[in-house]
Amino acid sequence: MNDVAVIGAGMTVFQRRLKETGKELSYLATKMALEEAGITKKDIDMVVMGSAPDAFDGIHQKGENLLDGAAGAGKPYVRVFNGGGTGVFAPIAGWWHVASGVADIALVVCEEKMGNCYPHPQTAFRHIWDPILDRPLAPNLVWLFAMEMNRYMTKYNIKKEDIARVAVKNKRNAVGHPCAQLPDEKITIEDVLNSEMMAWPVQRLDISPPSDGASALILCSKDKVRQFTDDPVWVDGVGWNIDSTMWTNRDLCFPRYVANAARMAYKMAGIHNPRKDIDFAEPYDPFDYKELHHMEGLLLCNKGEAPILTREGVTERDGDMPMCPSGGLMGVGNPIAATMGQKVCELYWQLAGKAGKRQIPGDPLVGVGQAWGDIMQMATVAVLRRG
Amino acid sequence: MTFLEKQTDPTTPMHWNGDMQADYFYSNGVAGDKFFKHLMKKDTFLASMCPECGVVFIPPRLYCEDCFCGIPDENWVEVKAQGVIRTNTTAMMDAHNEPLEEPVVMALIEIDETDGAMLGRIKTDMLGMDLTGMMVKAKLRPKKEREGTMKDILYFEPY
Numbered sequence: 001m002n003d004v005a006v007i008g009a010g011m012t013v014f015q016r017r018l019k020e021t022g023k024e025l026s027y028l029a030t031k032m033a034l035e036e037a038g039i040t041k042k043d044i045d046m047v048v049m050g051s052a053p054d055a056f057d058g059i060h061q062k063g064e065n066l067l068d069g070a071a072g073a074g075k076p077y078v079r080v081f082n083g084g085g086t087g088v089f090a091p092i093a094g095w096w097h098v099a100s101g102v103a104d105i106a107l108v109v110c111e112e113k114m115g116n117c118y119p120h121p122q123t124a125f126r127h128i129w130d131p132i133l134d135r136p137l138a139p140n141l142v143w144l145f146a147m148e149m150n151r152y153m154t155k156y157n158i159k160k161e162d163i164a165r166v167a168v169k170n171k172r173n174a175v176g177h178p179c180a181q182l183p184d185e186k187i188t189i190e191d192v193l194n195s196e197m198m199a200w201p202v203q204r205l206d207i208s209p210p211s212d213g214a215s216a217l218i219l220c221s222k223d224k225v226r227q228f229t230d231d232p233v234w235v236d237g238v239g240w241n242i243d244s245t246m247w248t249n250r251d252l253c254f255p256r257y258v259a260n261a262a263r264m265a266y267k268m269a270g271i272h273n274p275r276k277d278i279d280f281a282e283p284y285d286p287f288d289y290k291e292l293h294h295m296e297g298l299l300l301c302n303k304g305e306a307p308i309l310t311r312e313g314v315t316e317r318d319g320d321m322p323m324c325p326s327g328g329l330m331g332v333g334n335p336i337a338a339t340m341g342q343k344v345c346e347l348y349w350q351l352a353g354k355a356g357k358r359q360i361p362g363d364p365l366v367g368v369g370q371a372w373g374d375i376m377q378m379a380t381v382a383v384l385r386r387g
Numbered sequence: 388m389t390f391l392e393k394q395t396d397p398t399t400p401m402h403w404n405g406d407m408q409a410d411y412f413y414s415n416g417v418a419g420d421k422f423f424k425h426l427m428k429k430d431t432f433l434a435s436m437c438p439e440c441g442v443v444f445i446p447p448r449l450y451c452e453d454c455f456c457g458i459p460d461e462n463w464v465e466v467k468a469q470g471v472i473r474t475n476t477t478a479m480m481d482a483h484n485e486p487l488e489e490p491v492v493m494a495l496i497e498i499d500e501t502d503g504a505m506l507g508r509i510k511t512d513m514l515g516m517d518l519t520g521m522m523v524k525a526k527l528r529p530k531k532e533r534e535g536t537m538k539d540i541l542y543f544e545p546y
Binding site: 017019060116118122123126131133134138140143148150154201244248249 | 416419473502
């Protein structure tokens with residue numbers, strides 16, 4: 001298996017509704033990544049597109065529609081998707097293109113244009129449920145995650161303010177991110193606790209916003225990487241795991257599929273003690289409680305311990321183990337697949353010392369990014385390392 | 388570059404108004420048919436037990452996803468239409484992000500005598516609070532009105 005490095009990344013602004021089409025967004029993110037890497041379309045061997053439900057953009061089989069904006073025309077090109085897991089799964093697919101030796105340079109582009117879906121992109125989520133057992137009850141995803149959040153809070157006796165703390169941290173972290181949709185340096189826990197109740201216990205500011213956007217990443221084989229940099233950032237381990245759609249049979253207080261994916265990635269990366277060996281993380285945070293849930297799933301702390309570490313400041317950007325230094329989905333925005341920008345591109349920018357105002361102090365060496373999707377069942381994990 | 392323009396109205400950019408309309412008939416499946424035909428006649432649920440690991444599935448399934456073996460007819464069991472709430476929410480907004488006329492209490496209910504749980508609406512005036520551990524039973528439509536869908540379970544209520 002060939003070693004795989006990252007040599008460039010790009011990301012558009014994330015906003016609720018953008019004028020650009022999906023392929024235009026893809027072009028802008030791709031162009032930025034190509035320029036950072038110092039290469040052109042002709043240097044790209046293969047392209048991976050990551051984009052989640054067709055129903056957001058409103059184009060069936062949208063991968064084919066997006067490809068020309070993703071430098072895919074006339075090249076080996078494939079779209080991968082597994083809901084919210086796509087943002088880390090697409091770079092995993094790019095990794096195996098290079099690790100297998102079939103490509104020296106692979107481009108990964110992730111796109112989502114949720115604003116096309118009217119009146120609200122939640123509308124599209126009404127159709128992901130089991131049509132016989134769940135849909136007749138007319139649930140939506142916010143209701144579902146509210147039940148998971150309550151289960152997590154009840155099991156470990158977690159106070160709502162300790163969950164709201166994550167929203168505050170990430171929206172503050174997003175200040176200074178040039179792509180951020182919802183940065184807020186003045187937000188307080190009280191703001192979150194006083195925001196509109198959507199589905200108890202989930203309130204408006206517990207949720208990341210729907211968004212339009214794109215991101216891109218360029219992966220390179222060990223054989224060629226020295227042409228581009230003397231200090232590469234490596235994709236050291238990848239893992240993915242999915243549980244059954246029969247989510248009603250799971251306990252909902254611990255995401256075992258995340259732990260399975262993490263163990264796979266850590267084994268590949270030679271990480272034996274994640275808490276000690278990993279310097280920072282980008283756990284998937286479409287809701288504030290999910291950052292805590294996923295810290296535990298990523299084996300970065302014990303079950304029920306994540307809110308305590310957060311309260312103690314351990315997960316702040318200048319803490320012992322920063323979580324979502326990008327600002328995450330809560331602060332930067334949540335164009336589903338395009339959150340590769342926070343979950344993998346950010347690892348690269350941090351490890352390469354290119355994160356600007358978001359740069360973690362202390363010269364981090366190892367970061368882990370994770371995404372989560374489908375009906376509380378999919379986990380995708382990537383470990384990146386400098387040097 | 389439009390990136391710094393904040394748009395909240397999707398009709399602001401020039402656009403074409405389209406849809407992806409398609410309608411469906413979803414078959415209940417073999418296990419689903421059996422479950423719902425039973426529910427049309429009885430006030431209990433059917434579950435199915437894996438012959439290898441002993442896990443009791445509700446709603447019943449034709450196979451065990453872990454042992455990956457079939458579940459024979461003799462392993463289908465009748466269980467009471469009742470259980471205990473594992474977790475719940477009180478929904479205030481619908482899928483279009485609009486306020487609901489009436490809040491909806493939805494719960495995950497661990498069905499007695501099984502290893503599974505079912506999604507259900509709860510009839511209660513205890514809104515916006517944790518109902519974990521509450522014992523509830525299904526309120527079913529009158530038998531002559533049952534259609535063989537989840538709609539035959541009107542709601543669950545405390546007992």
